[in-house]
Amino acid sequence: MKAVLVFPGAIDAPTGGYVYDRMLLEALPTQGVAITPLSLPEAFPFPEPADVEEAARLLSQTPPDAVLFIDGLALGALPTTVLRAAGRPIVALIHHPLAREAGLTVEQSRAFAESERAALAACDGVIATSAATGRDLVAHYGVPEDRLAIAEPGVAPAPRAAAVGDPPRLLAIGSVIPRKNYAGLVDALAQVKHLPWHLSIIGSLTFAPGTVEDVRARIAHHGLEDRIALKGAVPVAALDAAYAACDLFVHPSLYEGYGMVLADALRRGLPMICTTGGAAGDTVPDGAALKIPPGDTAALTDALRTLLARPEARRELAEVAYGVGHTLPTWADTATRAAAVLGRVYRKSIP
DSSP states (O other), X not given: OEEEEEEESOTTOSSXXXXXXXXXXXXXXXXXXXXXXEXXXXXXXXXXXXXXXXXXXXXXXXXTTEEEEEEXXXXXTSOHHHHXXXXXXXXXXXXSOGGGOTTOOHHHHHXXXXXXXXXXXXXXXEEESSHHHHHXXXXXXXXXXXXXXXXXXXXXXXXXXXXXXXXXXXXXXXXXXXXXXXXXXXXXXXXXXXXXXXXXXXXXXXSOHHHHHHHHHHHHHTTOTTTEEEEESOOHHHHHHHHHHOSEEEEOOSOBSSOHHHHHHHHTTOOEXXXXXXXXXXXXXXXXXXXXXXXXXXXXXXXXXXXXXXXXXXXHHHXXXXXXXXXXXXXXXXXXXXXXXXXXXXXXXXX
């Protein structure tokens, strides 16, 4: 069967969602799916009329016997008239609803919710990357349970991190955008600067320049320039080296559709602090991390104080994390689940 994976902009963008897309492009052919990529204008999910017109043209040129597998970053901003005019069966790939992104105005959030609800109604199948996101889609976006499937991201094999450094080396991974709440992390670390530690933040600095400026200003305000490094996006080898050198993984995100970096940290047996925002609380089971409410800077400060001062507590979390990490799905598992949905939708579309 044929499928076209549709996404905005460049497939090599340094985000977890695009990593998921790239891995499916690689793994789905092993499941009998002849899948090709299709890049829509990079302006999505904030397209201008000309971007929508170009997207409609590109979709109309896809093979007529293919399933359109559309990433939610594009799908949620595509009018239903464009989706129906494509004349192909559609499967949505939802990492998290667009309206859940932090930093939106009330009007933007409301518009995204309405647009995505309508777009999902035009789909023949929906794949969510976590059970929590799936529950959200059913409860708030009108997705019928019989059209929904869950395909959690896979986790590649990785060596266990030693996590015994002194002073502890903290690591946070994710684009510097409002949803990741690095401002809250900097403020929390300022309350424990009497303890020894160093933090590296790895993630794109290009998506939200205002947020990057705010985080830099907070670092300077607290006098932490020599202890917190914004590394930007880095090559895979440098990312692997950062995981290997980490002693405590910190993820202060306000919301996650799954949290792929959390799974990668579990696989490496890293002790961690994370929030319960969105699916993050499900991705990381109790006992593998100190879990705190999203946006609670006081709780984040307390968790940091506890684990920075108690190496034995970090070791206990690391043992649980390492065990959990070896139960997580592989990318072959992810592709198998996605292929099942694509195949079912494809077969139903055959006259």
